[in-house]
Amino acid sequence: MSDLGVPTIPTNYTFSPSDGTPYLTINHDVAADLDSTNAFEGPEKLLEVWFAPSAKALPAGVKEGGLKAVNPDSWTPMLDLVHCKVLSIINSENVDAYLLSESSMFVFPHKIILKTCGTTTLLLGLDLMLRIAAAEAGFPFHNVASLDDPKVAATPLRVFYSRKNFLFPHKQRGPHKSWRDEVTFLDSMFENGSAYMVGKMNGDHWYLYITSPTSSLTPPRTPTSSRGVSPSRRSKIPTGIVAPFGGVIENNADETLEILMTDLDPENAKKFYLDEATAIAKEKLFAKSEANGDASFDVFSSSGDCDADGQAVLPEALTTEGHALGTVVSEACGLSAVYPTSTYPDARIDAYQFSPCGFSANGVVPAVAGADGTVPKAGHYFTVHVTPEPQCSFASFETNVPGGQNGRQTAEVIEQVVNIFRPGRFSVTLFEAKGALATTPGEDADDSRRSWGAAAKQRMERINGYRRVDRIVHDFEDYDLVFRYYEREDWVGGGGARMGEEF
Secondary structure: OOOOOOOOOOOOOEOOOOOOOOEEEEOHHHHHHOOOOOOOOOOOEEEEEEOOOOOOOOEOOOOOOHHHHOOHHHHHHHHHHHOOOEEEEEEOOOOEEEEEOOEEEEEOOOEEEEEEOOOOOHHHHHHHHHHHHHHOOOOOEOOOOOOOOOOOOEOOOEEEEEEEOOOOHHHOOOOOOOHHHHHHHHHHHEOOEEEEEEEOOOOOEEEEEEEOOOOOOOOOOOOHHHOOOOOOOOOOEOOOOOOOEOOOOOOOOOEEEEEEEEEEOHHHHHHHEHHHHHHHHHHHHHHHHHHOOOOOOOOOOOOOOEOOOOOEOOOHHHOOOEHHHHHHHHHHHOHHHOOOOOOOOOOEEEEEEOOOEOEEEEEEOOOOOOOOOOOOOOOOEEEEEEEOOHHHOEEEEEEOOOOOHHHOOHHHHHHHHHHHHOEEEEEEEEEEEOHHHOOOOOOOOOOOOOOOOHHHHHHHOOOOOEEEEEEEEEEOOOEEEEEEEEEEOOOOOOOOOOOOOOO
């Protein structure tokens, strides 16, 4: 930040980081040419691919750092197939957060998360993603006999694909024109996949495709020269195979919260328009100058520019789309306060305000010290995307910061987020690995520590200003999923359910 509170953007492309501190890289060439005027479909497509149980349990032969060892430029061809570009990157010890022209990507040593909106073709990048994981990160593969085969694909441990129902499915491109087409595409690639629809068919609902572990958890041993490759070819890519690894499998504490919001309050959504963001920046600059006690202080003197009437104007960075205005909006709307640096040291937000409207942000939230003073090596993130136009308004918030960390319960995070966007309705999905909390027959399944436990359930039923309409629980083999749908108490509605897709 400058002395005036203006976000400073580096001119040499990269912030210089200190050891262990997340740092930012900005792709100025792409950001300068970005045109977001045709964005329309807010609901994102979300793909999460795991190649190992944890960052500490990478298979033998995988490069140090796993997927994080892949050169960032290597992801570009894959993202080109998806139809999105990298705007900037937050690099941190445990996760790299890529802010994209169409949402976000997160690269961990053992997994990758790609989330895109609009008419992106996310699943078309999946084949190349698996090829990069095998060829450049060294993850085992079982679909072909040799790494030289152009069809080589790393064997995923788990694959998750999900999305909310589209508002404009007829504008999507294949294979995303329907859920049926997406499931057909995924089934043609992977073994052991299952597809679900969660929620009302004639209302807001959520789709999920998930692969299950194979019956054989350990592949047969093969000669060293084959790099762990099974000698037999497969027509599909197997999943769920745990290859020999060089670490210790930790208790799986994986937890992902996703809040999908529609029908945003129109007045409240104006802060995500470029003109309004510029006005907010101007107001903050004047407030800063007044706080300095110098009424004659010219907050714009550093720009050296004046309009036709001789009045000083804002610096260009605060009148055009980009990271500077994104930072202003992030602070003004309250997003920066969800995981504040006062509570979460070294937390970092990378935000971008689009023109003429729209907003995206990634956050990296390093794990905090436990009661014994040790800090776990966990990669925590959050991501936000906003489409504010009234006819298709949408906002999403996703994070894997564990509920209860630093005393913040999941319901509190949900309330803070919905207060930022004021949606007419929203859904919450909470994916939680069973891990050590998995119950066995005869035990109390209503464990208060879990998302579906009695205490958590009651608190989640009471989101201030909203009424809970639906609650659906899915019990998978190693994950629990809780889906909830809410409507604002004073929301009038839009003349009936807007389900978008036909069946």
